Amino acid sequence: MTTLSPAMSDRQPATTVRRKVRVVSRRRRRIENALIAYSFIAPNFLGFAVFTLGPILFAFALAFMHWDGSNPIEFAGLDNFWRLFEDRAFIDAFWNTIIYTAVSVPLTLACALGLAILLNQKIFGRDFFRTAMFFPYVASLVAVAVVWNMVFNPEMGPVNMLLYTIGIPPEDLPGWAADRHWAMVTVILFGIWKSMGYYMVIYLAGLQGINSELYEAAGLDGANAWQKFIHVTLPQLAPTTFFVTVMLTIQSFKVFDQVYMITQGGPGTSTLVLVYHIYNEAFISWDLGYSSMIALVLFLLVLVVTVVQFRRQRED
Amino acid sequence: MASISLKKLNKTFGALTVVHDIDLEIADKEFIILVGPSGCGKSTTLRMIAGLEEISGGELIIGNDLMNDVPSKDRDIAMVFQNYALYPHMTVYKNMAFGLQLRKASREIIDAKVQEAAKILDITHLLNRKPKALSGGQRQRVALGRAMVRNPAVFLLDEPLSNLDAKLRGTMRAEITKLHKRLDATFIYVTHDQVEAMTMADRIVVMKDGHIQQVDTPQNLYDRPVNMFVAGFIGAPQMNLLPATIRREDGRFLAVVDGQVLPLPQSFDQSRIAPYEGRPVMLGIRPENFHELAPGDIDPANTGAFNAVVELAEPMGSEIHLNLIAGERSLIARVSPRFRPRIGDAVTLTADMTNAQLFDPTTERSILY
Numbered sequence: 001m002t003t004l005s006p007a008m009s010d011r012q013p014a015t016t017v018r019r020k021v022r023v024v025s026r027r028r029r030r031i032e033n034a035l036i037a038y039s040f041i042a043p044n045f046l047g048f049a050v051f052t053l054g055p056i057l058f059a060f061a062l063a064f065m066h067w068d069g070s071n072p073i074e075f076a077g078l079d080n081f082w083r084l085f086e087d088r089a090f091i092d093a094f095w096n097t098i099i100y101t102a103v104s105v106p107l108t109l110a111c112a113l114g115l116a117i118l119l120n121q122k123i124f125g126r127d128f129f130r131t132a133m134f135f136p137y138v139a140s141l142v143a144v145a146v147v148w149n150m151v152f153n154p155e156m157g158p159v160n161m162l163l164y165t166i167g168i169p170p171e172d173l174p175g176w177a178a179d180r181h182w183a184m185v186t187v188i189l190f191g192i193w194k195s196m197g198y199y200m201v202i203y204l205a206g207l208q209g210i211n212s213e214l215y216e217a218a219g220l221d222g223a224n225a226w227q228k229f230i231h232v233t234l235p236q237l238a239p240t241t242f243f244v245t246v247m248l249t250i251q252s253f254k255v256f257d258q259v260y261m262i263t264q265g266g267p268g269t270s271t272l273v274l275v276y277h278i279y280n281e282a283f284i285s286w287d288l289g290y291s292s293m294i295a296l297v298l299f300l301l302v303l304v305v306t307v308v309q310f311r312r313q314r315e316d
Numbered sequence: 317m318a319s320i321s322l323k324k325l326n327k328t329f330g331a332l333t334v335v336h337d338i339d340l341e342i343a344d345k346e347f348i349i350l351v352g353p354s355g356c357g358k359s360t361t362l363r364m365i366a367g368l369e370e371i372s373g374g375e376l377i378i379g380n381d382l383m384n385d386v387p388s389k390d391r392d393i394a395m396v397f398q399n400y401a402l403y404p405h406m407t408v409y410k411n412m413a414f415g416l417q418l419r420k421a422s423r424e425i426i427d428a429k430v431q432e433a434a435k436i437l438d439i440t441h442l443l444n445r446k447p448k449a450l451s452g453g454q455r456q457r458v459a460l461g462r463a464m465v466r467n468p469a470v471f472l473l474d475e476p477l478s479n480l481d482a483k484l485r486g487t488m489r490a491e492i493t494k495l496h497k498r499l500d501a502t503f504i505y506v507t508h509d510q511v512e513a514m515t516m517a518d519r520i521v522v523m524k525d526g527h528i529q530q531v532d533t534p535q536n537l538y539d540r541p542v543n544m545f546v547a548g549f550i551g552a553p554q555m556n557l558l559p560a561t562i563r564r565e566d567g568r569f570l571a572v573v574d575g576q577v578l579p580l581p582q583s584f585d586q587s588r589i590a591p592y593e594g595r596p597v598m599l600g601i602r603p604e605n606f607h608e609l610a611p612g613d614i615d616p617a618n619t620g621a622f623n624a625v626v627e628l629a630e631p632m633g634s635e636i637h638l639n640l641i642a643g644e645r646s647l648i649a650r651v652s653p654r655f656r657p658r659i660g661d662a663v664t665l666t667a668d669m670t671n672a673q674l675f676d677p678t679t680e681r682s683i684l685y
Binding site (some may be wrong): 152222 | 322388389390393399402403404414415418419462466471545
C-alpha cells in the first residue's frame with residue numbers, strides 16, 4: 001500500500017490512503033501496548049488467581065457441598081443453609097460478631113482520633129508516646145495476649161488489684177476473660193488497645209493535612225477549641241474517618257486471633273464469633289461444606305455493610 | 317474608632333528577630349499597605365495585629381485598648397488570607413454566616429448581613445456553591461464577604477490578590493479600594509507588589525529585614541525616598557542609581573558621572589549638598605526623567621547629554637523601556653514610542669534633574685530629605 005500506481009492515485013487521493021495506513025499501524029500499536037501492559041500485570045494476577053480467586057470460588061461452591069476433606073465431595077443443595085438456623089452456636093456467633101463490631105468500631109475510632117489529636121500537639125516525649133501507642137499493633141499477638149491475660153487475671157492481675165484498692169468489694173470484681181458477662185468486654189478492650197495505634201497513625205496523617213489557615217480563620221471567626229474541632233477538624237477528617245470506619249468494620253467482622261488467644265470463644269459461647277465458628281467447623285469438626293456456608297454469610301454481611309457505608313459516603 | 321498603634325513591636329523566633337521594634341501609627345479608616353520583599357516581616361507584623369502570632373515585645377493598641385494578650389476574636393478585626401482559607405465543606409453562604417453564627421446572631425440578622433455582603437460583592441448567585449466550585453476571583457470575593465459580614469473595625473488583608481491572574485488583579489484592586497471607601501473601616505494590607513501599594517494605599521509602609529524604612533503617601537515615597545532601598549523598591553522600572561561626585565562651579569553644584577557634568581537644580585536644598593562637595597554620592601534618576609534627543613536636536617536645558625548604546629528595547633505600547641549601556645554603566649530609560657531604536661543603536665539622552673535624588677553611598681540615606 002505504500003507505493004501508489006498513478007491509476008490508483010487518480011481514483012483515491014493519496015492522503016486518504018496514507019491516513020488508512022496510519023490508522024492500521026496505530027491500532028496495531030495500541031494492541032502491542034496493551035499486551036505489554038498485561039504482561040506486566042500477569043505475574044501478580046496469576047498469583048492472585050491461584051491463591052486468592054481460586055480458593056474464594058472453591059469455598060463459594062463448597063458452601064453447597066458436603067466434604068470432610070478426605071472422602072469425595074457430595075452435592076448438598078441448600079442443606080448447609082438450612083442448618084444455619086438450627087445451629088445455636090452459629091446464631092450466638094452471629095450476634096456476638098455484630099455486638100463486637102458495633103461496640104469496638106466506634107470506640108476504636110474515638111480512641112484513635114483522641115490519641116491522634118493529643119499526639120499532634122507539641123508535647124514533651126511526643127515521638128515516644130506515638131511509638132508506644134503504635135507498638136501493640138506490631139507486637140507479637142501471642143506475647144501481647146499473655147501479658148494481657150496476666151494484667152486482667154481475675155485473682156492476681158494488677159487491674160483487679162487496682163479496682164480492689166479503690167474500694168470495689170472482692171465479690172463485685174469483674175472476672176474478665178473467665179466470666180461469661182465480662183469475656184466479651186475483655187476481648188473488645190483488647191481489640192481496641194491492639195489496633196488503635198494503627199488508626200491513630202492514619203488520623204495523624206489526616207490531621208497534618210489540614211490547612212492551618214482554616215484554624216486561624218475559625219479563630220478569627222470566634223470559634224473556641226471545641227468549635228474548631230467540630231467545624232474544622234471533623235469535617236476535614238471526614239475522608240479519613242470513612243476509610244478508618246470501613247477498614248475497622250471489615251476487620252471487626254473478621255475478628256479471630258484475639259478470641260483464639262484470650263477466650264477460645266468461651267466461656268460457653270459468650271465470645272464465639274463467626275470466624276472462630278468457621279475455624280471450629282472446618283478444622284475441628286472437619287465439616288468444610290458447612291464452614292464455607294458460614295463464611296459465605298460473613299462475606300455477605302461484610303459486603304452489605306460496606307456497600308451501605310459507601311452509599312452513605314456518596315450521599316454526603 | 318479603630319486607630320491602631322504599634323509601639324516598639326517586635327517578634328523573635330528563638331534567637332532570630334524578624335520584626336525589630338516597629339513604631340507605627342495608623343489612623344482610623346486609613347488604608348495602609350505594608351510592602352517589602354519576601355522575609356521583610358510584613359506578614360508577621362500583620363499576623364501580630366491579628367493575634368495569630370504572639371507579640372514578643374512592645375505594645376499593640378487598637379482603639380484605646382492594649383491588645384497584646386486579647387484573643388483574635390475579641391479584637392474586632394477580620395482577616396482575608398492569601399489562600400482565602402474558606403471552609404471547604406461549607407457553602408459560600410455558610411462560610412460567610414459562620415462567624416455570625418458563632419457569635420449567636422439571630423437567623424434574620426445573619427441572613428440580612430450575608431445577603432447584603434453578597435450583593436455588594438456580586439456573589440449572590442454563588443451562595444449555595446461550595447468553594448471548590450468557584451474560580452480564584454470568586455473565592456477571593458467570598459473571603460472578602462466573610463470578613464465584611466461581621467462589620468469589623470479593622471480589615472487585615474494578607475497578599476489577597478497574589479493568587480489571581482494579572483487582569484483580575486487589576487479589577488480586584490479597584491474593587492477593594494471602592495470597598496474601603498464604602499465600609500468606612502481601617503484596612504491594613506500586606507503585599508510585595510509595589511503597584512498594588514502605589515494604587516491603593518493612603519499611606520505605604522516600606523519594610524526591609526524587619527525594619528520600617530519609610531512611611532508616607534505613595535507620591536511622597538516616589539518623589540522623596542529616604543534611602544536607596546526605598547528609591548529602588550518603589551517605581552518600575554527601577555530608579556537608576558549612578559555613582560557621581562559633587563563639584564561646585566560658579567556657586568552651583570554639579571554632579572559628575574563618568575566625566576559627564578550634570579548641573580543640580582537650584583531648587584535643591586544647597587546647604588544639604590554643600591558637605592558633600594568633592595565627595596562621592598549616588599545619583600538617582602528615574603527612567604522617565606531621561607529624554608532621548610533626536611539627531612540634530614539641541615539639549616534644551618543645556619544639562620549635558622549622555623551617549624549610550626541600546627542593549628534592549630522593550631515596547632510597552634504607550635512607551636518603550638530602553639536598557640542602555642553608557643560607558644560601563646547600565647541604565648534604563650522610558651522613552652516615547654515614536655522613537656524606534658534598534659539594538660546596538662547609539663542614542664543621546666538628556667537627564668531632567670529636577671526630580672533627581674542624591675544618596676550618601678555609605679549610609680545609603682538620602683542627602684536631600
